[in-house]
Amino acid sequence: MITNYDKEIMGVIGSEWCESKTWVWKKIGVNVNKKHIFDNIDNLVSKEYLEERKIKNKTQYRRNDKGDSELGFLSLMELNKDNQKYELDEIKRL
Numbered sequence: 609m610i611t612n613y614d615k616e617i618m619g620v621i622g623s624e625w626c627e628s629k630t631w632v633w634k635k636i637g638v639n640v641n642k643k644h645i646f647d648n649i650d651n652l653v654s655k656e657y658l659e660e661r662k663i664k665n666k667t668q669y670r671r672n673d674k675g676d677s678e679l680g681f682l683s684l685m686e687l688n689k690d691n692q693k694y695e696l697d698e699i700k701r702l
Contacts, residue, residue: 613648625668
């Protein structure tokens with residue numbers, strides 16, 4: 609059985625580095641399956657919603673609150689302009 613604790617994990621882990629997966633599990637509640645929390649944290653790291661860093665033998669986590677880059681935004685705007693131009697041409701054709 610796979611459960612999803614992404615909202616709870618993202619609520620516990622903030623923009624500051626937190627101690628470990630075990631710390632997150634204790635904050636959510638020890639009555640929750642530890643393996644599910646650990647797997648969800650790994651999934652969020654792989655999707656880049658969380659950052660991780662290793663200090664000595666501990667791994668710390670924090671939310672990745674970075675926004676989109678300017679280059680990414682500009683490319684989306686260019687794509688939007690092209691789509692708009694295409695749709696206006698189609699309307700004129702009708």
